[in-house]
Amino acid sequence: MFVIVILPIPIVALIGNRDDLVLLAYGVGIALLAAGIEIGAEKALAGAGLTLGFGLRAFLLFGLVEESLKLFAITAARRPTPRGSRLVRAALVCAVGFASTENAIYVIGFSKTLVGANLAAASLIRMFLPLAFHLADAPLLVSGYIVKGFKPVAGLVLATLLHGFYDLFASAPIGAGARVAYMVIVVGFFASAAIFRKAATL
Numbered sequence: 001m002f003v004i005v006i007l008p009i010p011i012v013a014l015i016g017n018r019d020d021l022v023l024l025a026y027g028v029g030i031a032l033l034a035a036g037i038e039i040g041a042e043k044a045l046a047g048a049g050l051t052l053g054f055g056l057r058a059f060l061l062f063g064l065v066e067e068s069l070k071l072f073a074i075t076a077a078r079r080p081t082p083r084g085s086r087l088v089r090a091a092l093v094c095a096v097g098f099a100s101t102e103n104a105i106y107v108i109g110f111s112k113t114l115v116g117a118n119l120a121a122a123s124l125i126r127m128f129l130p131l132a133f134h135l136a137d138a139p140l141l142v143s144g145y146i147v148k149g150f151k152p153v154a155g156l157v158l159a160t161l162l163h164g165f166y167d168l169f170a171s172a173p174i175g176a177g178a179r180v181a182y183m184v185i186v187v188g189f190f191a192s193a194a195i196f197r198k199a200a201t202l
Helices: 001-006 008-015 018-045 053-076 086-110 118-143 154-169 175-200
Strands: none
Touching: 001 008, 001 086, 008 018, 008 086, 018 053, 018 086, 053 086, 053 118, 053 154, 086 118, 086 175, 118 154, 118 175, 154 175
């Protein structure tokens, strides 16, 4: 099951170029860093007798932390920061590394409580749903470098909001919450398609 969720990484590595390999590595690294920050923050809050409601966790602890790290990785891996469609490609490749590593971390956690068909189903869901979200979210994250009048922080804010709403509904019980999570991804894809079209003209 572990192999299933990391499969996008070797696929992109095989068809990509050297820059893509660097971006994949950055994506993997910041996914591990994000997990460490999130676990450490929750432990620190628990030690202080504090708790964050899931809404705050979705937008701040998960959304803001992960999107900030991804934006840092995209801009740090490519100097100078690429423009247009090359920047969108960089964001997408980084997203593959990040999402696949995040999925692997979750599947390792699932393996302690799930077995057989249940573990396989959870792994397949993790492979497709979060990966689709991070791919939809990636162009939005770098939109501040592409859309006229935008600043980089604007793309970060939009990506964080989309991420927060996705986490909020994807973690709800199967039913209405999951359906809204799918809709969030669809909205993200439409927004990202518009950004990619704009990027192609730069």
